[in-house]
Amino acid sequence: MIPAISLQGISKHYGERQALTDISLDIAPGEIFALLGPNGAGKTTLLHIICTILAADEGTARIFGVDVVREPARARRNLGVVFQQNSLDRRLTVTENLEFHGLVHGVPHKLRRARIKELLEAVDLAERKNALVETLSAGMARRLEIARALVHDAGILVMDEPTVGLDPESRQAIWHYIDNLRRELGLTIVTTTHYVEEVENCDTVCILDGGRIVALDSPQRLRARHGAEYIRLVPNDAAVEAAIKAAYPDLVSPLPNGLLLRIPDAGFTKAFLAEYGDAVSELSFDRQSLESVFLALTGRHLGRPPAPSGKGGRR
């Protein structure tokens, strides 16, 4: 079977900086594929190469076997793209944005009308169909962008941080809509994200760091192989912090607010709590999350997602 997306030896540099090094991977049709990594890991660069906005220095990318360099226009017909930065026309209405997309993607009139109606219902925007985009909330605009990417029956939905800048409730709602659409339309989904909890439901996770693939597997297997359990805590004072650091130099790593302790064996937690239980607060357990996988593989934390684009300007 032809992979939905196939990358072979993709490399890209910006001036001196190597953004991507020898990325090779296949994404099977119907899969939910997540790219996970901190800022600057090369996630967005990789997506831009897939959707032909950027050219790779080396390597090939194929969409259902169509080479993105040789036949870029044809490759793009098979992709629905949701960019990190909002790319709706804020001065047009919801329907006008979808109509525009359908027209430039060559969707015939009748089919276009029917699909726009379906998609608006699928993302709960049917009631706002004649509203100007500038009057929508951030969550609604995001839903509209996802719907728009599917007007031309793309087959593959490519999303760059689809939920960035949204509150947890809207984030959950967005994934709910994406999941429904995937079932209904039989989509292959490629997404980048900062939120580890969003990655847990994917079929495959690709962890990128410094432009290289550091892990590529299902979340379950990654957790089983690399995931450790951690205790998060905030020491009550600096003396406690120093004592903990001195007692477990190999297990402790600093968090922006507090400490993270790797649990080396089953008896550790009990012994630790007996000693420091009263001297720390905001105690919590990280149970084999992908964040701990990331930490185990790179020795660093994922960090914060990029700030949502503040450019809400007048146009």
Add this chain to the structure above:
Amino acid sequence: MTTPRTTPKGNLPPLALAGGVYAIWLREVKRAVRDRGQLIGGISRPLLWVLVLGIGLNPYFRGEVYGQVRFVIPYTYLQFIFPAVIVLNIMYTSVQSAVSLIWDREFGFLREVLVSPMPRLFVLLGKVLGGVTVAMFHGCLVLVLARFADVAIAPASIAYGLFLMFLLAFGLTSLGIIIASRVRSFEGFGVFSNAVILPLYFLSSSIFPLDPALSRAQTLIVYPEWLVMLIELNPITYAVDALRGNFIGFNQFAPHLGIIVLTSMAVGFFLLAFLEFRKK
């Protein structure tokens, strides 16, 4: 659950290209219609230039002996300036709609277009035709004032006049795209108006004549050489002259020059705009 698709779609059917150009054109027009500021400018500009400046200077514009040189322009100032105000309105609107490309780039919409399967040439064509349509409309707003300027427009001259306006708007919108592709940040439209539009306009013999009855030596007595040179080098000079020839029957230069310059501008600037646009 639908089974996932496993095979690629083919290329965009050729007929769909027309639909894509239409979509881009329609977007430009819709945005212009919803932009109150642009419409207000399009109406107030001709009113100020024709009704205030034109009527105000009208009595001062007549045969005059100046040293040994005698001006004889057989038209009122209102009639003289009227075709130039059409050019002015088209210039503003064309450049304004083209530099909206900077906004599209800034606010991400350009990406939506660039990841569509539309070839860049057709994207550009839709964008330019959209700008042309809006600019032609604003040019026609000036034509409505013809009666006040005492310009009798013969029905026969309307069609050719619209054709000249089309060529001018096409060239200027393409020029605007070239500028927008080169400009990295948006400094506000005032910069474009002061750095591009108004210099081209004032140096096009739009508001003062270079009397064709004078020899070149005589002209250089009246005006400094640099000014005459700039006017003769400015392509807009010939656009204004072509519209004057058509609407009031007065040419300062060889009548066929206008259409040649306008056509070259339209074709040349469009090709340059395409080269710029393809780089993205």
